[in-house]
Amino acid sequence: MEAKQRQRSVNPASADCVNDAEVAPRSPGDDGGIGGIDEIIGFHIRLAHGATYRHFTETFAELGLTQKMVSVLWLINDHPHIAQADIGRRLQMDRATTMAIINRLEARDLLVRGASTLDRRRQTLALTEGGLDALVEARRCIDEHEQWVRTRFTKKEATLLIELLRRIHE
Amino acid sequence: MEAKQRQRSVNPASADCVNDAEVAPRSPGDDGGIGGIDEIIGFHIRLAHGATYRHFTETFAELGLTQKMVSVLWLINDHPHIAQADIGRRLQMDRATTMAIINRLEARDLLVRGASTLDRRRQTLALTEGGLDALVEARRCIDEHEQWVRTRFTKKEATLLIELLRRIHE
DNA sequence: CGATTTCGTAAGCATAGCATACAATTATGA
DNA sequence: TCATAATTGTATGCTATGCTTACGAAATCG
Numbered sequence: 001m002e003a004k005q006r007q008r009s010v011n012p013a014s015a016d017c018v019n020d021a022e023v024a025p026r027s028p029g030d031d032g033g034i035g036g037i038d039e040i041i042g043f044h045i046r047l048a049h050g051a052t053y054r055h056f057t058e059t060f061a062e063l064g065l066t067q068k069m070v071s072v073l074w075l076i077n078d079h080p081h082i083a084q085a086d087i088g089r090r091l092q093m094d095r096a097t098t099m100a101i102i103n104r105l106e107a108r109d110l111l112v113r114g115a116s117t118l119d120r121r122r123q124t125l126a127l128t129e130g131g132l133d134a135l136v137e138a139r140r141c142i143d144e145h146e147q148w149v150r151t152r153f154t155k156k157e158a159t160l161l162i163e164l165l166r167r168i169h170e
Numbered sequence: 171m172e173a174k175q176r177q178r179s180v181n182p183a184s185a186d187c188v189n190d191a192e193v194a195p196r197s198p199g200d201d202g203g204i205g206g207i208d209e210i211i212g213f214h215i216r217l218a219h220g221a222t223y224r225h226f227t228e229t230f231a232e233l234g235l236t237q238k239m240v241s242v243l244w245l246i247n248d249h250p251h252i253a254q255a256d257i258g259r260r261l262q263m264d265r266a267t268t269m270a271i272i273n274r275l276e277a278r279d280l281l282v283r284g285a286s287t288l289d290r291r292r293q294t295l296a297l298t299e300g301g302l303d304a305l306v307e308a309r310r311c312i313d314e315h316e317q318w319v320r321t322r323f324t325k326k327e328a329t330l331l332i333e334l335l336r337r338i339h340e
Numbered sequence: 341c342g343a344t345t346t347c348g349t350a351a352g353c354a355t356a357g358c359a360t361a362c363a364a365t366t367a368t369g370a
Numbered sequence: 371t372c373a374t375a376a377t378t379g380t381a382t383g384c385t386a387t388g389c390t391t392a393c394g395a396a397a398t399c400g
Contacts, residue, residue, distance in 0.1 A: 078207070
């Protein structure tokens with residue numbers, strides 16, 4: 001009975017949520033120029049990220065992969081024998097964080113570590129059979145997921161959005 | 171000597187990261203239309219979110235507040251006696267997640283819970299003195315943070331970006 | 341050569357999000 | 371009106387993520 005909580009858990013109704021009588025006169029921080037919290041770009045990025053991540057999770061429920069995992073698989077496929085550090089840089093992750101993800105992926109036999117011939121500090125990464133299968137599956141899901149995002153935009157807008165976002169993380 | 175790791179931990183150099191010789195012929199998933207991973211909007215949202223969050227964390231290092239916490243304080247200030255469930259809906263969070271944050275905030279004496287007169291299931295939330303102070307401080311930091319984001323955009327672009335992001339999470 | 345840097349690893353901590361379950365309360369409908 | 375459903379706050383447990391700090395091995399640089 002508390003089963004399909006997820007569907008409703010976030011924004012169950014589109015109704016105006018805050019039904020308080022008094023609406024507060026903004027007592028404290030009326031010193032600066034910031035008006036409402038929804039004028040903060042980061043605020044919207046966070047919400048958009050949350051919404052995207054949620055839909056992604058739903059789409060990938062059966063596969064049991066996260067955004068990060070898929071990104072890593074994808075990257076390894078595009079660049080076989082890429083090193084962990086490079087993956088971290090590409091995806092802007094800590095070395096430690098990167099390793100945690102690689103560990104999870106390895107534990108599920110989606111990739112294998114191998115010694116690098118060039119640099120004995122490194123360990124090259126390669127997808128296994130299962131990893132390849134998973135990636136192919138994942139690509140299908142990503143396609144579906146991307147569709148869901150793109151319904152909101154024209155092709156031009158989508159390109160523009162990517163360009164704007166790129167300015168933030170590049 | 172491993173101290174300022176953070177500065178370098180993510181994208182230490184702007185150099186081309188993947189210095190592998192062979193660049194892989196995209197063997198497996200060449201079935202679909204997806205080209206590179208960087209044509210996926212969600213991918214850029216995630217990276218942008220990460221970059222934003224990282225800078226936010228730096229800016230708020232002394233205050234020790236996270237985005238969520240600040241958002242909650244801000245919301246409570248704008249709507250005194252707002253209920254937890256409403257906050258969750260506004261910020262698109264689970265009830266349980268919302269409570270976790272409220273708990274942390276309460277443990278730091280930034281807000282207090284109080285019984286609601288209208289609905290005895292509810293507990294109204296109000297900022298304490300310390301909460302107000304923290305919010306004022308936070309607003310200063312957010313201002314700085316927002317500046318950092320906005321340097322990349324013209325006023326028009328910023329407005330546009332928000333509008334595009336809003337389509338995703340609204 | 342020695343000093344520094346890089347890479348992988350590890351352990352520990354905090355945040356965040358989800359599912360699930362329960363009790364109290366309110367709303368709803370037969 | 372009364373049984374049933376829905377809402378609210380709470381608690382617990384699990385997972386994913388990200389950071390810090392630390393270490394040893396290997397590479398690089400001066």
